[in-house]
Amino acid sequence: MSQILRIATRKSPLALWQSEHVAAALRDAHPGLHIELVPMSTRGDEVLDRSLAAIGGKGLFLKELEIAMQRGEADCAVHSLKDVPMELEPGFALPAILARADYADAFISNRFDDIASLPEEAVVGTSSLRRQAQLRALRPDLQLRDLRGNVNTRLAKLDAGDYDAIVLACAGLQRLGLDARIRSRMQAPDWLPAPAQGAIAIECRDDDAATAALCAALDHADTRTCVEAERAMNRALHGSCHVPVAGFATLEGARLRLHGLVGSASDGRAVRAHAEGPADAPEALGVEVAQALLAQGAGDFLAPLS
Numbered sequence: 001m002s003q004i005l006r007i008a009t010r011k012s013p014l015a016l017w018q019s020e021h022v023a024a025a026l027r028d029a030h031p032g033l034h035i036e037l038v039p040m041s042t043r044g045d046e047v048l049d050r051s052l053a054a055i056g057g058k059g060l061f062l063k064e065l066e067i068a069m070q071r072g073e074a075d076c077a078v079h080s081l082k083d084v085p086m087e088l089e090p091g092f093a094l095p096a097i098l099a100r101a102d103y104a105d106a107f108i109s110n111r112f113d114d115i116a117s118l119p120e121e122a123v124v125g126t127s128s129l130r131r132q133a134q135l136r137a138l139r140p141d142l143q144l145r146d147l148r149g150n151v152n153t154r155l156a157k158l159d160a161g162d163y164d165a166i167v168l169a170c171a172g173l174q175r176l177g178l179d180a181r182i183r184s185r186m187q188a189p190d191w192l193p194a195p196a197q198g199a200i201a202i203e204c205r206d207d208d209a210a211t212a213a214l215c216a217a218l219d220h221a222d223t224r225t226c227v228e229a230e231r232a233m234n235r236a237l238h239g240s241c242h243v244p245v246a247g248f249a250t251l252e253g254a255r256l257r258l259h260g261l262v263g264s265a266s267d268g269r270a271v272r273a274h275a276e277g278p279a280d281a282p283e284a285l286g287v288e289v290a291q292a293l294l295a296q297g298a299g300d301f302l303a304p305l306s
Ligand SMILES: NCc1[nH]cc(CCC(=O)O)c1CC(=O)O
Pocket: 080, 081, 082, 083, 151, 167, 168, 169, 170, 171, 172, 196, 197, 198, 199, 200
């Protein structure tokens, strides 16, 4: 009898692309495996009129998918790892973290090449506190405006003239065949992405060894090491999507290097830190960089929000 694996997925074009990508990679790794997508709507997708922070945070994008796995209606779920809370729901695990795609944020505009080229008081769209904080730190004159919705919705709002520029993840644009919209890549360490940006993760029940074994074929050890450092830093800063935390780790041989930033979305203050350590201790490196950020006063930015 051939084996069947059901993948729960959100219905946005990006989520569907990522789930199809995982399905194709799993079929390659396991010839004969039959895969079905189970597209679902989540509270995070439905509530567009209020901020995510107000309705309960990024976990809302996972909840319905987790319920489907608990009920046995799906075996696993595919996520952008940057949207996965630092603490997983009890009873769940991430058996695979795929090789990271482009980690960088993208500057997108129909008229300007990069942040430095924007005129005084230009209007930039992003609802990400992390992006707002870095924009404020670089250009206190800019007017920052909220921008939500899926990638295509956000591009349509830019094209409608609501903004002079917007910031999105390169990885999402590339996956949707929208690379041509990227005017410049905002690169580390000057501009830092969200922890785990560009990495796709597969989630399953932690008691489902058969699904975990199938998914483990897609795990990319170097990416896992880097994102563990980034997520450990975020966790040590009480990280969630409500706080402006950015982080990016790279591996050079057996050395792991991590850059972190905590900023204020309201007044442009920001602190930065970086450190390096052995590749086999990503958690310790994340905690070390978090402590260096806290020693510089990061707690002042985080405290009112936590
Ligand atoms: N916050 C939504 C989200 N979650 C993951 C991506 C892009 C893909 C990725 O980072 O892996 C995006 C879009 C964006 O931030 O522009």
